[in-house]
Amino acid sequence: MQLLLTMSSIVAEAGLGKDIWTIPFDKITFILLIYFIDEPIYITVVSLTKISILCFYLRIFPDRNFRRAVYAVMVFTGLYMLAFILVSLFQCRPVDHAWKYWNHEHAGACNNVNAQGWAAAIFNIVLDIATIILPLRQLSKLAMNWKKKVQLMLMFGFGGFVTLVSILRLETLIYFAKSENFTWDVAPFGYWSTIEMDIGVMCACMPALHSLFKRIWPKVFGGTARDKLTGRSGTSGLSASLGADRSQRSHKNTDTKDFIPLMDVNSTEAQKEGSKRNDV
Template sequence: MRVFNAILAALAMLPAAARAQESTAAIAMLQKALPPCALNCMVELIPRSTCDLTNTTCICTNAPLNEQLGICVLGGCTVPESLVMKNVSLTMCGAEVRDNTDLPYYIAIVGSAVTTFFVFLRLFLVFMPGGKRPGWEDGLIVLCLALCLVPGGLSGPFKENGLGRDLWYLKPEQITNILRFYFIGEIAYLQGMGILKIAILLFLLAIFPDKTFRKSVYVTIGLCVAYCITFLVATIFQCTPVSYSWTQWDSLHEGTCNNIHLQAWMSAIINIVLDVIVMVLPLRQILNLKMNWKKKASVLSMFLVGTVVLVVSIVRLQSLIQFSNSTNISWDYVPSSYWSILELDIGIICACMPSVRGLILRYFPKALSTRMTKGSHGYSNGLGSDNKFSRNRAPSGLSKSDFIPLVNVHTTEGGIRRELDA
């Protein structure tokens, strides 16, 4: 593009007669900067306008001419050639070169680091001496972290290939790479969100013994499993061949695709519905706890912090709708990319909050010291428990290993004791 600008500048300095004599030579030199189809459009249309080839200002401000050039290029050039032409024309006209590559990169890096720290705290509660007995939910949280680190790890390649820059400034291979990374990251995101909900639901099974409630939880787990399987298959095979998901942009490859944008909207909407179900399920159980309103509000606030995930899910859906109409995917995908990462990060952090509370109760018992019971079942409020603690009586039909009562954990000189209301 610098060659092109240098040519125009040199031509502009020549007398009018000399310009006419040098036009043929200039056009020959421009062949190095423009694809033949685009050059033909310029050579054909510019002389018909009120501009000449050396008048950059006239060319850039002549709206009818630019509209005709756009139609000509779209009709006679491939997509990659059209992008080269747009790059040349915008560079010639001094358009701003936008760069937003840092924002999604740093959000992914910081989010991954903070999420890893919270998962580490959760695992510390499990593996420390006298800690909480590990459960399936802990393993699923670790799996969620691994899936979360996939888009986090791709943030570097995304940045290197130009995510956050305008499409016409990128090389064809960079555009293909961005779409390939998007394909991988979308699979990791969908599976991570589904598995995260299952982990939270398994945690609810461990602390609430009500039979009707548990049946509702099992049904919701089934819905989450169906969500994971359905959208895993639908995403992998959204195009035939699979590689067409990241090569279709140039219109040079053959293949077919489902309505990818509709599929993304459906997955986002179902994800939001499942978020609402998971958030609402424990509310009745918590409200039935016999405690004063301040203590009840404290426990509710820990569960309702999941509303942040719900809000992020809605914002992400909005960004997906805007992205569906994009012709500048490397720029317009930025909001969808970081909202997807933030949604999964915040969800994992919320799932780890009860464990963080358990650690605070273990080492700073006065900070969260409360006493509460739930009438007929006689359990109290802590969120950490292990097989060394005495357990409340589990409801009939459930083994003791299936039931983790809410207890207060306190440290004493003699070790660990559980404080229950008399």
């Protein structure tokens, strides 16, 4: 992500977002070269972000059919990434025609870049939607308190916002391929792409951030002492539900051998303390 932000700063300094007639010729070629390099990086980032979220699903949900569905979405995401990286790299013949075509002084040919961009964006949106809706049925089975439900809603709300940004980004593609002033017209396409990647990474990090927030604001993100003893809320409730679901399937589902329940350390300590009290 830092590389992409650095490249965005460099290309902005070179003249992206300005009228093409105010930019030196060598800067125009440089902007197109940076954009050419940026395309496969963008595809890689959005794809790996989805795969990261899907790996998180595999970590907490042991259901065999659900895991098969997750693996299927992961495969399609990987194929999407590979296919469109290759299409982006070889969109023109010769390859350097992608950043030299603008002055009409070099021989070469390019694919329909507009159609290519639309196809990549549509596939990306479909995979986003699949990633968001995939765990909803599993989550509906869990017994959680209202705070945990709100936190999950916020997490998936971020995922929905990523999809919305992808849709808004589609509008900017209309002007890109046919533009005679692409340094001006491509600017919205660039910042929508950057926003999409940033929010996607934030969404993928939210499950891990929950542990940090729970330490900083335990009253908001943690359960009560009584809940920790009974395992009815917060992360304890989630772990208890998933752990019970796993124990019911462990004898007939060999796919759950890699399942790692998200156990709450505080909950475990509270349960041990409760056992000691009972023994006394």
